[in-house]
Amino acid sequence: MDYFLHELWISRFALAEGFLRTIEISALSITLGTLAGLLIGIALTYGRLPLRLVSRAYVDIIRGTPVLVLVLACFYMPSVFRVSLEALTAGVLALTLFCAAHMAEILRGALAAIPPGQTEAARSIGLTFPKILAYVLLPQALRAILPTWINTGAELVKASTLVSIIGVGELLLKTQEIVGRNFLTLDFYLVAGLLYLIVNYSIERLGKTIERRVTQP
Template sequence: MNFSLFLTELWNARLSLLSGLGNTILISAASVVLGSVLGVFIGLAMTYGAKWLRFIVRLYIDFLRGTPVFVLILACFYILSVVGLDLTAFQAGVLALTLFCSSHVGEIVRGALIAIPAGQTEAAKSVGLTFGQTFVYVLLPQALRQILPTWVNTATEIVKASTLLSIIGVVELLLATQQVISRTYLSLEFYLFAGFVYFLLNFVIEQAGRAVERRISIP
């Protein structure tokens, strides 16, 4: 391994790698935020919905969780364009990861909600809270403690799954790295570097999650 050559090439490639990292963060953040919002509604529907709604949502969750993310990405990019919805590679990729994230968050939220004793909801009803108020003021704060650790786990999964967008041509960190490798042929060095950056990114997410966990934990 030629270290000084690697450092020189790393410096030469800093702008393209940084823009790749920026794309990775943007894709992951957008997918996690959108997927979580959608996932909360799915979790609610799964827990409190009518029977027919629960059936539909169950199908949605099982279908998405049972499909490889890679297949989801290809489907969002190619199948949607056949039926007339022409998304860019970036949009299709974010859509696929959002759907994937929502199915996982939906399950997490459902699990957290049914773990809360029914007495809580009954107490909220008896003091006259609406369902919306019950959810926001009574259930969600308690569910959040259950949700957070697995939710952070899902976020790191999404960061890793974002590498698959390179296949449909989104220049995120992995494809940016591959482009540098194809020019410099320093594959070992740059793949190690990319792996280290992904680790750092996920380490930061996990630490942030831990910090929030400590903040909201009941002493």
């Protein structure tokens, strides 16, 4: 036990660095992915046919691809075209693509669930489409997708472990480095597990708080 605490103390900076990197990667890809996902979701529901087809293809292809494959593809495929992405950039890109596809599909579902009568009513009082979207559809749809969105966020934090294979020093890789040095396999994976739990529990709490504030009776 003393040995473990000693090793934990020595590893504090490495663990902190990995922890922050994990949060950075997750936060970046959740933010960018959500923004992109909302746009694609709207395109998917209300776009003209060509746009709708392109969005549909994007969503289906990305959702049908394992995140691991996406990470490897983002890291290696650009170099065919002489663009060399850094591991961190490639990792965030892969997770963003993944997040966007999921968000788009979630939003499409929520928009489709709003009775068409509302759009018709909004149009009949003279609102333009952007205004209908901003005042009538999105406020309802965003409330509806909140729980699923939080869930996607938690999934993304877990998926961020996959970028360790292209050499991004996030929490998992940092933990592997520590275990590689001191062989305290179980102990340090437990520590990493706890840290992931803390992140995801915070996300869940945050989600619950927002939900409480925006829910309308």
